[in-house]
Amino acid sequence: MRKKISLLGATGSIGVQTVDILKSNPDLFELVSFSAGMNIEQVQEIARTFQPKVVSVIQKEDAEKLQTLFPNIKFVHGADGLREVAAHTGADILVNAVIGSVGLEPTLEAIRHGITIAIANKETLVAAGEIVMAEARKYEVPILPVDSEHSALFQALNGENPKEITKLILTASGGSFRHLTRNDLADVTVEEALAHPNWSMGNKLTIDSATMMNKGLEVIEAHHLFDIPYDQIDVLLHRESIIHSMIEFQDTSVMAQLGSTDMRVPIQYALTYPNRIPMQNGKRLRLEEIAQLHFEKMDFERFKALALAYEAGRTGGTMPTAMNAANEIAVGLFMAGKIPFLKIDDIVERVMNEHETIVKPSLEAILEVDQRTRSTVYDMIQ
Amino acid sequence: MRKKISLLGATGSIGVQTVDILKSNPDLFELVSFSAGMNIEQVQEIARTFQPKVVSVIQKEDAEKLQTLFPNIKFVHGADGLREVAAHTGADILVNAVIGSVGLEPTLEAIRHGITIAIANKETLVAAGEIVMAEARKYEVPILPVDSEHSALFQALNGENPKEITKLILTASGGSFRHLTRNDLADVTVEEALAHPNWSMGNKLTIDSATMMNKGLEVIEAHHLFDIPYDQIDVLLHRESIIHSMIEFQDTSVMAQLGSTDMRVPIQYALTYPNRIPMQNGKRLRLEEIAQLHFEKMDFERFKALALAYEAGRTGGTMPTAMNAANEIAVGLFMAGKIPFLKIDDIVERVMNEHETIVKPSLEAILEVDQRTRSTVYDMIQ
Numbered sequence: 001m002r003k004k005i006s007l008l009g010a011t012g013s014i015g016v017q018t019v020d021i022l023k024s025n026p027d028l029f030e031l032v033s034f035s036a037g038m039n040i041e042q043v044q045e046i047a048r049t050f051q052p053k054v055v056s057v058i059q060k061e062d063a064e065k066l067q068t069l070f071p072n073i074k075f076v077h078g079a080d081g082l083r084e085v086a087a088h089t090g091a092d093i094l095v096n097a098v099i100g101s102v103g104l105e106p107t108l109e110a111i112r113h114g115i116t117i118a119i120a121n122k123e124t125l126v127a128a129g130e131i132v133m134a135e136a137r138k139y140e141v142p143i144l145p146v147d148s149e150h151s152a153l154f155q156a157l158n159g160e161n162p163k164e165i166t167k168l169i170l171t172a173s174g175g176s177f178r179h180l181t182r183n184d185l186a187d188v189t190v191e192e193a194l195a196h197p198n199w200s201m202g203n204k205l206t207i208d209s210a211t212m213m214n215k216g217l218e219v220i221e222a223h224h225l226f227d228i229p230y231d232q233i234d235v236l237l238h239r240e241s242i243i244h245s246m247i248e249f250q251d252t253s254v255m256a257q258l259g260s261t262d263m264r265v266p267i268q269y270a271l272t273y274p275n276r277i278p279m280q281n282g283k284r285l286r287l288e289e290i291a292q293l294h295f296e297k298m299d300f301e302r303f304k305a306l307a308l309a310y311e312a313g314r315t316g317g318t319m320p321t322a323m324n325a326a327n328e329i330a331v332g333l334f335m336a337g338k339i340p341f342l343k344i345d346d347i348v349e350r351v352m353n354e355h356e357t358i359v360k361p362s363l364e365a366i367l368e369v370d371q372r373t374r375s376t377v378y379d380m381i382q
Numbered sequence: 383m384r385k386k387i388s389l390l391g392a393t394g395s396i397g398v399q400t401v402d403i404l405k406s407n408p409d410l411f412e413l414v415s416f417s418a419g420m421n422i423e424q425v426q427e428i429a430r431t432f433q434p435k436v437v438s439v440i441q442k443e444d445a446e447k448l449q450t451l452f453p454n455i456k457f458v459h460g461a462d463g464l465r466e467v468a469a470h471t472g473a474d475i476l477v478n479a480v481i482g483s484v485g486l487e488p489t490l491e492a493i494r495h496g497i498t499i500a501i502a503n504k505e506t507l508v509a510a511g512e513i514v515m516a517e518a519r520k521y522e523v524p525i526l527p528v529d530s531e532h533s534a535l536f537q538a539l540n541g542e543n544p545k546e547i548t549k550l551i552l553t554a555s556g557g558s559f560r561h562l563t564r565n566d567l568a569d570v571t572v573e574e575a576l577a578h579p580n581w582s583m584g585n586k587l588t589i590d591s592a593t594m595m596n597k598g599l600e601v602i603e604a605h606h607l608f609d610i611p612y613d614q615i616d617v618l619l620h621r622e623s624i625i626h627s628m629i630e631f632q633d634t635s636v637m638a639q640l641g642s643t644d645m646r647v648p649i650q651y652a653l654t655y656p657n658r659i660p661m662q663n664g665k666r667l668r669l670e671e672i673a674q675l676h677f678e679k680m681d682f683e684r685f686k687a688l689a690l691a692y693e694a695g696r697t698g699g700t701m702p703t704a705m706n707a708a709n710e711i712a713v714g715l716f717m718a719g720k721i722p723f724l725k726i727d728d729i730v731e732r733v734m735n736e737h738e739t740i741v742k743p744s745l746e747a748i749l750e751v752d753q754r755t756r757s758t759v760y761d762m763i764q
Contacts, residue, residue, distance in 0.1 A: 111541060164658045194760025231567035236669060246640070250656075252647055252664040255537060258636040260627070265634055272633075276546045282634040287618060287677035 001296040002030045004165040005329020006091035006115070008082060008106060010034040010100035011042045013144065014120040014267065015132045018095050019046055021268045029271065033089035035082050035098070036158040036359035040066065048075055054089045056081030057167055074308045079105070086148065088108040093271065095146070096121040099204050100328050101370050103222040104128055108363070111135045118270035120146035122221045122326070128366050129224030142226060146268040149218050150225055150245035151266030157226070157276075158178065167248035168222050171238035172298070178239065182302050186342045192335065220320050223313055230314050235306060237296035243341065259285050278328075304345045308352060317357040325373035326351035339381060347377055384412045385653065388473035388497070390464060390488060391480035393424045394418040395584035396502040396528065396649065400477050401428055402427040403650045406662040413651065415471035417464050417480070422448065427456055429665050436471050438463030468492040477528070478503040481586050482710050483703075483752050484735035486510055490532070490745070493517045498653035502528035504603045505710070509703045509715065510748050511606030525607060526652040531600050532607055533648030534626035534639035539608070540656075542631065549630035550604050553620040554680070557591040560621065564684050572716065589713045594728055598691020598708045599709075602702050605695055612696050615690060624667065686727045690734060699739040707755035709735035721763060729759055 005022060009015040015036070022029045031050040036043045036059055044210050047055055056076045057063050062076040076084050079102075086094050086106035094110040095118045096103045096137075103121035108128075109169050110117060112135065119125065125132060128328055136143050145151050157165075177185060181348050193210045194203060208214035219233050244258040244266075260283040268279060300307040304326075312323040328346040333339045339347070351373055358365050384651050387404060388529055392395040397418070402410045412431035418425045419440055431454055438446050439456045445457040461484075462717060468476050468488035476492040477500045478485045485503035488748075492499060494517065501507065516527050527533050531552050541548075558577050559567060575592045576585060580631050590596035601615050626648075628638040640663040641647055652659060669675075682689040687709075694705040712729040715721045721729070733755055 006711070155635065158637075159656075162658065203681065238669075243638075248666065249658045250660045251650060251658040252641055252661045252666055253537065253651065253658065254640040254667050255540075256625075256638045258638055259634055260531055260635070268633060269635065274541075276635065277633045278632045279634045284630065284634055285636050287620075288679040291677055293677075295673055295674040295675075297670040311676040 002028060003093060004030050004032045004089075004091045005087055005090055005271065006032055006036070006094045006110070007034040008048055008086060008094065008103060009036070009121070011036040011099055012099060014095075014097035014207070014263065017264050018097060018271075019049075021264055021280075022270060023049065025277065028277070028364055030178055032091050032112055033085040038062070042067065046175070050090075054287040056085045073326055079136055079247060082106045083109050085117065087113045091115050093118050093144075096101045096107075096124060096268075097146070099123070101127045101324065102365075104132075107132060108135055110270055111139050114139055114141060116142050117146065118144045118146050118267075120267070122147060122217045123324055124226045125221045126217050127370060128363065129220065129320070130316075130360075131366070133227075134226050141237040145221075145225055145271055146267055146270050147218060147221070148241075148261075148263060148266045150222060152248055153222060153226060155257040155269065156245070156247040157253035159246070160255065162226065164249045164251075165226075166232065166250050167224060167227060168233045169234065170215060170218055170222060170235050171241065171243050171245055171333075172212065172215045172235050173209070173241045174237050175212065175214075176206065176264045178237075179212050182304075182342075185342050185347050186340065190337065193341060195333075197280060203335060204331055205327070207334060208327070209340075211305040212303035213305035213309060213327050213329075213331075213344075213348070215303075216312075217324065218307045219306070219309055222296050230310060234324075235298045237293050237298055240290060240292075240297075242287075242290060242293055242303075248304045251362070274313045290302040305348065310350055312352060315357055317359040318347060318361045318366060319352065319355060319357045321366050321369045322351055322355040322373045323348055325370045326377050329374050329377040333381060350380070351376065383474060384410060385519045386414045386471075386473045387653065388414055388471055388492070389416040390476065390485060391418070391503070392428055392470060392480050393418040393421045394479055394481060395587070396479035396645065397477075399646050400479060400653075401431075403646055403653060405664075407659065414468040414473050417467045420444070426451065427432040431451045434471075434738075436467055438467045442693070443595070444509050453721045454739060461645065464488045465491050466762045469495045469497060470562040473497050475500050475526075476664055477649075478506060479528070479654070480606045480760050481505070481584060483509045483706065486490065486749075487745075488515060490517055490746075493521050493523045496523060496662050498524050498526065500526045500528050500649075502649070504529060507597050507603045507606045508706045509704070509752060510745065512698075512742075513603065513745055515606050515609075526655055527603075527607055528649055528652050529600060529603070530623075530643075530645060530648045532604060533651055535604060535608060535629055536652065537639040538627070538629040538637035542637065544608065546631045546633075547610060547629055548611055549616045549638070550608060551628040552597060552604060552617050553623065553625050553627055553628060554594065554617050555591070555621055556619050557594065557596075558588065559592050559646050560619075564586055564686075564724075567671075568722065569726050572719065575716075585717060586710070586713055589716060590705045590709070593615065593687040593713075594685035595687035595691060595730070596727075597685075598688045598694075599706065601688070602695040613693060617680045619680055621676050621678075622672060622674075623671060624669075624675055640669075643714055648746070660718075665702055687730065690727070690730055694734060697739055699741040700748060701734065701737060701739045701742075703748050703751045704733055704737040706728055707752045708759050710758050715759075715763060729762060730761070733758065748753055
């Protein structure tokens with residue numbers, strides 16, 4: 001029987017690659033619903049190919065227009081639309097590939113309907129990791145990582161006892177500016193920031209990768225996904241991104257997952273888990289051609305955002321929520337040319353300094369902190 | 383309840399490290415029997431520490447002498463002694479850490495008594511892999527690898543489906559002479575050959591490592607242990623020996639086990655499997671200190687012994703038996719200063735050219751080929 005897939009964020013970077021995998025394996029997967037943004041051409045193409053039950057878009061008028069073109073598909077929109085796609089179309093797996101904390105509520109709703117979550121939207125776990133994981137435990141729903149680092153950790157944990165873990169070791173490429181000093185970063189441009197050396201990712205992720213906040217979000221995500229204290233999560237600079245991450249066990253053995261830098265591999269693994277299927281046009285790893293792998297100690301002064309993320313994670317409560325919201329807005333402002341690159345870290349730090357953490361927050365408190373922080377950041381730069 | 387351990391080859395390199403692990407974990411392990419060679423001092427020390435039921439030595443007079451010193455322990459000797467230690471002392475696990483094909487018969491006897499085998503003696507699987515694995519399947523006895531490469535593969539296979547394997551990738555340091563060309567090898571000395579750059583191993587293994595025959599034996603061993611065709615077993619030069627080996631799966635993911643070059647780690651893993659326990663004085667891997675890992679394509683002309691081993695493995699039947707026996711004697715002759723280094727390969731090649739392979743040989747045929755080949759090699763150099 002084919003697995004029924006719901007996909008949030010079908011036209012983003014991870015979404016497109018997910019669609020590619022579903023298209024390559026029509027015998028294994030059925031796309032029952034998806035959400036997308038404003039790219040209506042792309043929505044039509046995906047709808048034509050898969051004939052899903054439900055499609056959600058952002059704007060009401062787009063939904064109405066599409067409804068006349070595809071009478072057999074139900075078009076919905078907005079936040080209600082996301083929830084319908086996520087939890088009410090009989091899916092086996094929800095792939096959460098939206099950007100930002102908008103993925104949080106639909107994910108919780110899907111969990112409560114017993115739907116397995118394949119999570120590419122790290123902000124969901126950063127903003128509300130404790131709530132999401134508690135619900136997942138309560139409803140016995142697996143949360144499968146899609147990020148290459150977390151997928152690597154998840155794979156390295158296959159057949160192992162999590163109690164025997166001594167370290168999670170996340171690798172970090174160093175991003176677009178890894179060869180620059182912190183002083184050099186003052187004048188970098190948006191175009192330079194968007195040129196990631198290894199991975200083809202969405203823009204927000206590429207900027208986060210340049211500040212190293214992306215790795216910070218991953219540290220917090222790993223903490224929640226694998227229930228490991230921050231002191232046992234290390235970040236190692238590894239410029240080639242070939243070792244996608246590692247786990248050290250108490251006997252000193254280190255288990256690692258390696259591969260080409262192809263996001264389709266971790267996406268597909270989440271969809272086929274616990275099985276592996278051949279990768280369509282997959283690129284085999286050839287270490288003899290790569291010849292050298294490099295490793296360096298993380299520099300927390302150079303990559304200040306990572307230090308801030310560890311601090312937010314250790315503080316817990318609503319602090320990661322505030323940090324994440326501040327970062328989302330600051331990155332947007334940088335991409336819009338409104339602030340220089342280093343100002344991203346400054347804004348995040350200032351928000352964290354001013355934030356009064358709520359310990360064990362409710363979902364409502366988290367959403368409120370998220371919204372309030374966004375306004376605060378806009379106010380800051382007026 | 384403590385695991386009962388029998389140990390063949392207690393005074394060799396692997397044996398000593400096994401004893402070290404047993405000594406560090408008296409709550410987990412009990413040494414019920416062991417065999418040793420001629421180092422009677424060491425035998426007494428091990429006997430005193432562990433008070434096993436049975437101890438086997440090579441010579442009858444040594445057994446008699448020891449019997450008077452330890453009246454509560456039974457001392458036996460020779461081939462019968464090995465079999466008694468291996469299969470008749472109520473062990474849960476037999477650690478086969480002898481050198482050469484002498485380990486074969488006691489291993490088979492232990493399998494028939496339902497005893498789990500932790501195998502460090504690769505010649506057992508090279509000489510009679512099909513027979514040993516068939517018996518292990520028949521008696522449903524696990525064969526746990528102790529070699530660091532095979533342990534790495536075994537660990538990388540945790541929780542995976544062997545049918546999804548596309549490649550086993552054994553790493554090879556290149557041994558003591560990896561920086562020399564084949565021509566340079568003509569005049570190398572025994573002392574030079576015994577200086578292995580990474581691992582502390584027994585002498586025979588260190589010479590095999592310099593010729594790359596060790597990796598050839600490992601390829602054949604991997605073929606039998608994991609039931610993978612030779613075309614799907616690759617060898618990759620990796621001078622640091624940090625990635626101990628890897629498995630590529632059909633989705634292009636590569637799972638690897640990494641660690642310091644400490645043989646106690648794979649030995650301990652075989653003893654504690656499926657659990658991992660803390661490594662006494664274990665050295666944690668610090669990739670940031672190692673900084674670089676190097677990989678190179680294997681050169682089958684430079685390392686001719688590896689090409690010969692692949693050929694022997696693919697031919698099958700008694701060919702690997704003959705190859706292994708020729709190599710054992712040739713290495714002995716080199717260490718005794720009787721032949722130059724490159725003559726080892728020549729002898730193995732000549733024996734293989736002259737050997738008439740018996741397809742699907744009986745154990746008797748294998749033992750006969752083994753013995754006959756040894757005499758042939760001695761005759762060759764008269």
